[in-house]
Amino acid sequence: MTAATTARGEQRGISPVFLGIVAVMAVTGWAVWTEFAAATGFAVFLFVTSAWIVSLCLHEYAHARTALHSGDISVGAKGYLTLNPLKYTHALLSIVLPVVFVIMGGIGLPGGAVFIERGRIQGRWKHSLISAAGPLTNVLFAVVCTAPFWLHALSGVPLPFRFALAFLALLQITAAILNFLPVPGLDGYGVIEPWLSHGVRRQVEPFAPFGLLAVFAVLFIPEVNAVFFDAVYGLLRALGISDLESYCGRDLYRFWQDVNPYCSVS
Template sequence: MTAADRPGNEPLLLGVPRAAFRPSPVFLALVALFATSGVLTWNQVGNVRLDVFLFVVSGWLVSLCLHEYAHAIVAFRAGDRSVAHRGYLTLNPLKYSHPLLSIALPVAVVLLGGIGLPGGAVWVDRHAIGGRLRHTLVSLAGPATNVVFTLVLVSAVALGAGGSGPVEFWAAVALLAFLQLTASVLNLLPVPGLDGGNMLQPWLSPPYRRMYDLFAPYGFVLLFLLLWNPQIGGAFFDAVFAVGDLLGLPPALYSYGLDLVRFWQG
């Protein structure tokens, strides 16, 4: 097929229309909301608690889109062209497999529990990807974005907090950093169905892999059961707080951010 034969004469990139790589209006709207609410929070315009709420929620959703995009683009480069046809490379969160589990539940947990629950769900055709290392890299790509976001946001807090700008703005940034930190740790846990478990799955022997695949669909349930256990949940949060302290993330600042984001309690 020539370029003239294709609908709209749209050029292809590795056999896929370039439109499949363009950021969706939904993602661009989230970025605009994140930037606008950040400016409003900085300038103390209107209801600052509502500004912080919009800033944190939109920022979290933007990071979720980029987390899933990282999975998808690595899978695409590894040979899975289906991620492009499903719209995963447009950064549109509405294209995820389970909008309720992918968007609504993580946002609710962020607001109520202050935990960056792993969200999003891009379906990857593992049969189109060869080699165990490539499979591991596809799973690693998402959590790697959370780690990068954590370091960037912590650095921003370290450079800006205590200097210029209102404390509410830096509390919101600190909360986003803490959410990224919890998401990083949770995503790297070796739980079946989560990214950390999926990183290990290709390297398991066939009997263990079959057992893993049996439990993988219930990864979220397993995660909640583990965190509900006082010993395991306590150890997890102790580890998160310890890493936050090691990075220099002020607990009082992100706690204040969590208080601000619950604007309905003010």
């Protein structure tokens, strides 16, 4: 079912853009599984990148769908329910920058949220749930990616696909952790914001546009970066993914670099 516009201006159905991204994910996932041709690293790159974009679309869709059921019927007219990444308020923050940071640093940087008309929504719990819905989607995506590992169902799974899933799980976990930080501009702050006093919210509001940049800057501090990734790798190990598997996934993803001999799949 593709997207269509109703008489009230609501855009419903799944966008062809999203379906195209899913198709790329499916085809490249098959290529990674079968080790099609000799371009395994390039296939891993396309598979993980397209899967990451799919997760970003689902993240934003979760915000919009929760807002719709909480009282903001405007999300339909904005096209947020079509899963089309081009309909987001901040396509640069929601899609482009997160993909760039995955390519550059192998970190799941949270994107910008869809625009919700908060005045239409009554109840603090509803506002908190709308903010939490996005990163909870990343948590669910991480559970799906890690399921073969903690279910011990890896028999017959080719190493390139196994490594790609491990790296994709790393991205989802980093995105969930970062998004749940109670920093202005991130979803974690959106969860607690309805419970803060009006005065505190007014004082914090000017800093919201810079919250994401501040988090990124802090992650450049070696000590903070080490603590952050220690927590990430600890969670991955608890879910059955070894450090080597997630490392090799990131190594294969960067197909333009020399592959570490320990990650050779030939």
